[in-house]
Amino acid sequence: MDEQRLIQRVLAGDPVAERALYDGHVDRVYRLVYRIVGEPDRAQDCTQETFIRAFERLADFRGESALGTWIGRIAITVALNGLRRIKRNWNREVVLDDAAAVGAPAHHAEPDLKERLAMAIDDLPEGYRTVFVLHDVEGYTHEEIGGLLGVQPGTSKAQLSRARARLRVALADFALEQ
Amino acid sequence: MMDDRFDDWIEEAARDYNAPPEPPREAMWEAIAAARTGSTPAVRPIKPARRVRPIWALPLAAAALLLIGIEVGRMSRGASEPGATGAVATTGSDSAPARHDSIALPPESGQQLAQQQPESEPASAATARLANQSASRNTGPAGERLAKNELRSERSDRAYQMVIADYLTQSETFLSLFRTAVTEGRDDRLAPATARQLLATNRLLLDSPAAHDPAMRNLLQDLELVLAQISQLPADSSRGGDVRIITDGLDQNDVMLRLRAQTPARVNTIQGVL
Numbered sequence: 001m002d003e004q005r006l007i008q009r010v011l012a013g014d015p016v017a018e019r020a021l022y023d024g025h026v027d028r029v030y031r032l033v034y035r036i037v038g039e040p041d042r043a044q045d046c047t048q049e050t051f052i053r054a055f056e057r058l059a060d061f062r063g064e065s066a067l068g069t070w071i072g073r074i075a076i077t078v079a080l081n082g083l084r085r086i087k088r089n090w091n092r093e094v095v096l097d098d099a100a101a102v103g104a105p106a107h108h109a110e111p112d113l114k115e116r117l118a119m120a121i122d123d124l125p126e127g128y129r130t131v132f133v134l135h136d137v138e139g140y141t142h143e144e145i146g147g148l149l150g151v152q153p154g155t156s157k158a159q160l161s162r163a164r165a166r167l168r169v170a171l172a173d174f175a176l177e178q
Numbered sequence: 179m180m181d182d183r184f185d186d187w188i189e190e191a192a193r194d195y196n197a198p199p200e201p202p203r204e205a206m207w208e209a210i211a212a213a214r215t216g217s218t219p220a221v222r223p224i225k226p227a228r229r230v231r232p233i234w235a236l237p238l239a240a241a242a243l244l245l246i247g248i249e250v251g252r253m254s255r256g257a258s259e260p261g262a263t264g265a266v267a268t269t270g271s272d273s274a275p276a277r278h279d280s281i282a283l284p285p286e287s288g289q290q291l292a293q294q295q296p297e298s299e300p301a302s303a304a305t306a307r308l309a310n311q312s313a314s315r316n317t318g319p320a321g322e323r324l325a326k327n328e329l330r331s332e333r334s335d336r337a338y339q340m341v342i343a344d345y346l347t348q349s350e351t352f353l354s355l356f357r358t359a360v361t362e363g364r365d366d367r368l369a370p371a372t373a374r375q376l377l378a379t380n381r382l383l384l385d386s387p388a389a390h391d392p393a394m395r396n397l398l399q400d401l402e403l404v405l406a407q408i409s410q411l412p413a414d415s416s417r418g419g420d421v422r423i424i425t426d427g428l429d430q431n432d433v434m435l436r437l438r439a440q441t442p443a444r445v446n447t448i449q450g451v452l
Binding site: 019022023026027030031034035036037038040043044047048051052055077078080081082084085113114117118121132133136137164167168171 | 184185188189191192193194195196198199201202203205206207209210213214403422423426427430431
């Protein structure tokens with residue numbers, strides 16, 4: 001179904017269209033917020049809140065970006081606000097254990113490195129961490145990140161460069177071994 | 179060269195960072211549908227401000243708060259000085275208070291009020307009651323000192339309650355006005371300056387005994403974050419995203435609701451004191 005038509009049907013109160021909109025974006029939204037919040041219950045809460053807000057504000061959507069980008073922007077705002085609320089006091093080790101249990105490890109990084117890297121990413125400033133996760137972990141382009149975060153692609157590149165520089169410092173001993 | 183290799187190495191290792199499981203699609207959809215039908219609204223709308231004051235009232239209110247803070251500081255300093263007589267007034271001493279005339283009670287007035295209003299027990303009555311209890315328990319110089327200390331402590335607590343109630347009322351008004359200005363697209367260039375003033379008071383309160391209550395401390399910390407964000411808002415047109423983050427933060431942390439929940443109770447308490 002055409003995106004514009006889908007939006008019109010949702011605005012008209014069509015429950016089938018609402019479910020179609022949800023199905024079309026839920027996997028991406030959940031994946032995105034999970035990468036940011038790193039915990040299943042919180043990711044579920046953020047995803048739900050993202051769609052509740054998206055449905056509430058759909059009438060304000062002007063089509064200046066793709067619907068997916070617009071929803072993604074809401075998702076990131078919700079996830080970052082959620083993280084601020086809990087003051088980032090979640091337990092890194094528990095999250096890693098959960099992630100290892102359900103995720104398929106497709107790469108061959110050493111467990112110790114993965115844990116050190118995860119902690120170093122957690123310690124990044126919020127802006128650096130978000131761009132790093134979107135670019136290096138989720139594979140978004142700088143243009144897409146600019147659309148999601150409401151910044152210029154150049155800003156995204158600069159943030160990524162600074163994030164990597166910080167990780168290099170944090171993992172300097174691993175770099176020397178390579 | 180070395181950096182490029184390391185970046186590739188990090189990029190590969192980072193792909194397992196917060197690896198998401200299969201999303202619980204149906205469970206989430208049911209929760210969304212339930213929230214949208216209104217059974218349990220997940221995102222509670224913030225009602226418009228109940229009282230609308232002109233924007234210039236906020237700096238005036240901040241100045242008034244500052245004066246109250248200075249007076250509290252003077253009172254605390256006076257109470258900690260040996261020989262200060264403000265508290266002695268309520269114990270029936272003949273000597274008049276040397277300072278804080280507006281707060282210290284004349285001799286015997288506390289006892290009279292305690293007899294007249296036994297149910298509501300305003301500040302003066304409570305003060306007299308406490309003084310009498312302490313005096314009856316402990317006679318002699320040691321008992322008098324204990325009574326004085328208790329009176330100082332109680333008076334100090336009330337002073338902090340007054341300041342914090344005033345501060346929370348101002349913060350609520352300011353945030354309501356800010357939100358309304360944002361919603362209606364009105365000019366709010368004064369907002370960062372007012373936020374800075376409130377932020378300064380917030381940090382003083384966070385370091386004060388008023389923040390010993392965990393709920394109050396959490397509220398003050400959430401307020402601190404919001405006020406810090408508003409105080410750093412740029413004046414140009416690039417602020418749209420920042421404003422959205424601030425208003426979303428207000429929604430998500432229920433700051434306004436918690437402020438309103440705290441304010442009436444504390445204002446009533448203060449009215450009882452006065």
